[in-house]
Amino acid sequence: MIPWLNANFRHFKPTAAIAINATRHMNKIERKKLFSPDIEPMRTAEGRWFEAIVYEMFLDISKKSDTIKYLARKGADAPDQRENVRIGQNGLFYSKYGDITIRGNGQDLxxxxxxxxxxxxxxxxxEVVTSPSDLKEFEVEIAYKKKLLGYLYNQKITPFLLVSSFDLSNYTVVKRLAKDKTNAIIHTSSCEQIKSLVKHYRPRIIYNLPENHPKLIKxxxxxxxxxxxxxxxHDDVKNQIFTEINRRPGRINPEIADKTGQLVKKVLYGGLFPPAIKAVCDTYGMTVKGRIITxxxxxxxYSKAIVATDMPGYELIIYLRSKQKKEYHKMIQMKDGHFKFERPTPPKVGFFLWLESIQPTLGSRITLQILDAFSIKERQRE
Incomplete structure (x- = not known):
């Protein structure tokens, strides 16, 4: 399929009919924002629209090519029954917007x-992109998704398509991805060109629903x-790290060799007892929106603090459970070692439920050992 797409996709361009049909995957507010003079919401709506346009194009292409066996439903074509996020969910799910996600213990991976x-x-x-800013940390994300699908479906090779509305060919990340023959890099019409096709279509629009599409599956x-x-x-990786910390205090960089361990995106070490919270405040410091947390x-x-690391780089994070609002404040470590507020974790995501289930288990000594093992401060000292 990848060589075929690389050879043939340039002949496929979104038509006015496809572009209009793609708006069926958007709500009324998103459709209005498409032609908004306010740039930021317009770009967000444009990204959603272009993603739907690419899906509609593939609905059309898959009928004409036997290189595509099945296409997964999404958006307006997603099944009506969708499972609410809950802790313990593992595998493929549809979000309430009809997006396709893989969850691990309820967390969107x-x-x-x-x-x-x-x-x-x-x-x-x-992956469908409409802006170069979408390419930040893109390579790491693609590598993780290949690894995740490769494991779940027992594939040595997991093909990947990158479809963009602008020319990607000069970006270093894309040049590296293009060298891999299991990837297809596809550049189609720009959003401005597609908009020019549909600007005169008013006021009645008819959507063509793919009711009996031969290749659509859930x-x-x-x-x-x-x-x-x-x-x-997750717990296997956490236990491995604890073992290494206990064996050799100080800076560590554990090698996670196990295939399943490499699928773990974040390690949650546990909640902190009050003396451990004091030790972190005194030793490292925490600041939320300019306010120092003593x-x-x-x-x-706050009612709770949880220490974690992002994987595979072991970047330290502390999650603080707000008393004012039903959310966690994600704290990331700055170059001088202190922890600063980055963004809130809202209650509607599965990861929030996982954080809620974690109780205090860590005292001052082990908490400081975890922080010393992965701290930026420690790295700078070396």
Whole structure:
């Protein structure tokens, strides 16, 4: 499928009919924002629209090519029944907006703009981009998604499609991706060109629904080849790290060799007892929106602190449970070692439920050992 798409896709351009039909995957507010003079909401709506346009194009292309065996439903075509996020969920799910996600213990591990199955039964995924800013940390994300799908579907090769509305050919990240023959890099019309096709279509629009499309399937019907117990994989990695910290205090960089361990995106070490919270405030410091959080003030604003690291780089994070609002404040470590507020974690995501389930288990000594093991401060000292 990848060589075929690389050779043939340049002949496929969005038509006015496809562009209009794609708006069926958007709500009324998003459709209005498409032609808004306010740039930021317009660009966000444009990104959603272009993603839907690419999906509509593939609905059309898959009918004409036997290189595509199945295309996973999404957006307005997603199944009506969708499972609410809850702790313990593992595998493929549809979000309430009809997006395709893989969850691990309820946490969204990866979202896929499109999922396809080629004639060799390889599960393939696509990313759709409308801005160069979307390319930040892109390579790491693609590598993770390849690893995740490769494990779940027992694939040595996981093909990947990158579809963009602008010319990507000069970007270093894309040049590296293009060298991999299991990837297809596709540049189609710009959003401005597509908009010019549809600007005169008023006021009545008819949507063509793919009711009997021969290749449409539910993403959740693609059978997984391996069991997926994400919480167990997470706990195995956490225990390995604790063992290494206890064996060799100070700076560490544990090698996670196990395939399932490499699927873990974040390690949650546990909640902190009050003396541990005081130790972190005194040793490293915490600032939220310019306000220094002292050990005395902590109980006024927060009910809980959880220490974690992002994987695979072991970047330290502290999550603070707000008392004012039902959310966690994500604290990241700055170059001088102190922790600063980055953004809130809202209650509607599965990861929030996981954080809620974590109780205090860490005292001052082990908490400072975790921070010393991965701290930026420590790295600078070396």
């Amino acid at each position: 990866a979202e896929f703009d499109m999922l396809l199955v080629d004639r060799d039964n390889h599960v393939t995924f696509a 993403a959740t019907d693609i059978p997984m080849k391996h069991p997926f117990d994400y919480k167990r994989y 050990p005395e003030e902590f109980p006024k604003y």
